[in-house]
Amino acid sequence: MFKVCVDIGGTFTDSVLIDNEGKISEYKVPTTPYDFSEGVMNTLREAAEAYKQPFQQFVGKIELIVHGTTVATNALVTRNVAKTAMITTKGFRDIIEMRRALKIETHSMYEAFIPPYQPIVPRYLRLTVDEETLYTGEIAKPLDEDELKSVIGKLRKEKIEAVAICFINSYTNPENERKAAQICERELKDVFITYSSDILPKMGEYERESTCVISACVGPIVSKYMTSFEKKLRGAGFKGQLLIMQANQFTQSVSAIMRKPVYLIGSGPAAAPPGGAYLGKFISEPNMITADMGGTTLDAALIKNGEVILKAGRWLKDDKVGIKVADVSSIGAGGGSIAWFDSLGLLRVGPQSAGADPGPACYNKGGKEPTVYDSEKLKAGNIIPGPAFIEVPTTTTVIPQNYHCRVDDYNNYIITRRA
Numbered sequence: 272m273f274k275v276c277v278d279i280g281g282t283f284t285d286s287v288l289i290d291n292e293g294k295i296s297e298y299k300v301p302t303t304p305y306d307f308s309e310g311v312m313n314t315l316r317e318a319a320e321a322y323k324q325p326f327q328q329f330v331g332k333i334e335l336i337v338h339g340t341t342v343a344t345n346a347l348v349t350r351n352v353a354k355t356a357m358i359t360t361k362g363f364r365d366i367i368e369m370r371r372a373l374k375i376e377t378h379s380m381y382e383a384f385i386p387p388y389q390p391i392v393p394r395y396l397r398l399t400v401d402e403e404t405l406y407t408g409e410i411a412k413p414l415d416e417d418e419l420k421s422v423i424g425k426l427r428k429e430k431i432e433a434v435a436i437c438f439i440n441s442y443t444n445p446e447n448e449r450k451a452a453q454i455c456e457r458e459l460k461d462v463f464i465t466y467s468s469d470i471l472p473k474m475g476e477y478e479r480e481s482t483c484v485i486s487a488c489v490g491p492i493v494s495k496y497m498t499s500f501e502k503k504l505r506g507a508g509f510k511g512q513l514l515i516m517q518a519n520q521f522t523q524s525v526s527a528i529m530r531k532p533v534y535l536i537g538s539g540p541a542a543a544p545p546g547g548a549y550l551g552k553f554i555s556e557p558n559m560i561t562a563d564m565g566g567t568t569l570d571a572a573l574i575k576n577g578e579v580i581l582k583a584g585r586w587l588k589d590d591k592v593g594i595k596v597a598d599v600s601s602i603g604a605g606g607g608s609i610a611w612f613d614s615l616g617l618l619r620v621g622p623q624s625a626g627a628d629p630g631p632a633c634y635n636k637g638g639k640e641p642t643v644y645d646s647e648k649l650k651a652g653n654i655i656p657g658p659a660f661i662e663v664p665t666t667t668t669v670i671p672q673n674y675h676c677r678v679d680d681y682n683n684y685i686i687t688r689r690a
Contacts, residue, residue: 273333275318277311278516278539279340280565281624282607284310288318296321301630307342308500312507331508339516339542342496343489343535347587352488353432353463356396358422358451359480360439364397367437367480370591388589391488396429398422400451408443414450423458434459435487436466437480442473463490470531471593478584478593485592486533493532497525518596520545520579533594536587540570541597544579551577568601568608568621609640610660620660639672653678656689 276287279302286298298317303310319329346352357367368390400419403412426434434455441448445468452466467483501513514522518537528535540563547561557577563570573580580598584591607630608621620643630638641658646668654677655661657670661684668684670676677685 273318273329274335274337275315275333276337276542277314277339278542279307279310279338279342280539281341281345282565282630284314286311286314286318290322306499307340307496308503311338311500312503315507327508330504331510333509334511335514336504336509336511337514337516337522338500339539340496340535341539343493343532344537344539344587346489346492347485347536347590350391351492352391353491354396354430355392355433355435355484355488356398356426356429356431357392357435357437357480357484357487358398358400358419358455359437360403361399361401363439363476364394364399366476367392367397367484368394370477370481391484391590392435396426396431398425402438402447402451404438404440404444404447406440406443408440410444410446414447416450416454419451419454420458423455426462427459431459431462432491433463433487434465435480435484436464437476437483438467439476441466441468442471442479445469445472463487463494465490465531470533473593475593478591481591482533482593485536485590486531489535490529490532493535494529497529501525516542518592519581519594520597533592536592537585537596537599539565540568540572540599540601543570544572544574544597544599547572548574548577548579568624570599570601572597572599607642610643641670649678649682651678651680651682 272291274289278285282302283299284302288296288298296318298314300310300313300317315330316326319326322329357364368388370388400422401412401415405411436448436451436455438448445466448466448468452464455464465483465487467479470486471479471482473479504513513525515525515528515535516538517523517534518541519534520541523534543561543563547559551557551559551574557574559574561572561574581595582598583595584593585596602621607625609623609625610618610620611623612618625638625640625642630636641660643660643662644655646661646663649661654675655670657674657676658672659670661668661670661676670686674686674688679685
């Protein structure tokens with residue numbers, strides 16, 4: 272029997288397998304953005320070949336798969352999300368756009384003229400209904416169901432894929448929100464419905480609304496992926512348990528994740544801290560720093576007194592996720608990090624990544640984005656097509672587009688125009 276841990280990153284998909292004898296083996300393949308589950312299946316195929324077993328027979332012997340994925344994170348960062356609407360209390364539809372006057376984070380800190388934040392749900396899709404819940408939990412106004420049905424009619428015309436229901440003070444009493452969710456589920460078939468008191472039942476209207484909207488907008492994507500992934504596994508003969516890594520370092524069932532997909536934001540990097548803490552127990556090191564270098568980011572976390580530190584909320588670009596997550600700090604310094612110029616023309620690196628398909632320019636698969644190379648890792652004979660950057664301890668070497676760089680026997684960089 273086997274146990275498998277799988278992580279889908281922006282560039283590579285990795286599997287670690289443990290057999291009955293305790294032998295650990297690793298398998299790495301390029302991530303498949305067109306269908307993330309295919310990358311996972313490819314790692315299992317490689318494992319089956321390594322153990323010289325037919326694929327279905329091998330998969331049938333897997334008793335547990337723990338899966339971390341960046342599917343939700345990547346969808347949110349790229350804004351490749353479902354068309355989402357928000358239903359909120361009358362008079363409060365702009366809370367998510369004002370977001371307590373917080374400054375946008377993707378522009379240079381020195382820029383005086385910063386454009387306004389663009390929320391996931393545009394204003395015309397933020398609709399209101401008459402209802403009121405007091406801070407004490409008392410229902411001052413029951414939900415106006417007729418008005419809600421009118422709102423649902425508008426959303427149906429807009430062909431909405433997901434709805435986030437966010438009523439004021441619903442964390443003290445979710446009655447109105449639950450009733451609204453039940454009506455929406457009945458009236459809007461095949462639309463992902465979620466409500467804030469179910470996702471984050473705590474004080475703080477902006478954080479609760481933002482978290483709920485994020486959960487809604489990635490919901491259809493996560494549901495589609497999880498359904499497809501589990502179907503492929505079962506079709507290949509998998510009869511074991513499938514658990515999904517959450518951002519809070521714990522695992523959850525597929526059905527639970529599909530109900531609260533926001534817990535997948537940061538799923539992959541959250542696996543390293545508990546792994547580091549577990550290792551620390553064996554080497555008597557309760558205080559550690561874990562570092563996880565991927566193709567997209569470098570993720571670091573602090574282990575204190577043998578425990579993973581959790582924090583209440585994190586920013587993902589300009590959107591706030593209010594749930595408790597493992598305190599992982601990420602910088603755009605992965606193997607595929609892209610160099611770019613910010614709004615003031617200053618050179619920046621990451622967090623954007625060239626990914627796996629088409630990948631950086633050096634893959635020669637159509638990618639044109641310049642990535643960064645570590646000079647200490649280059650060897651004689653390496654050829655790097657531009658555009659690219661080579662980081663040297665004392666400087667940065669730029670390889671322009673239509674040029675390539677060859678490393679000679681003395682570690683000199685010979686840059687010539689491509690024919």
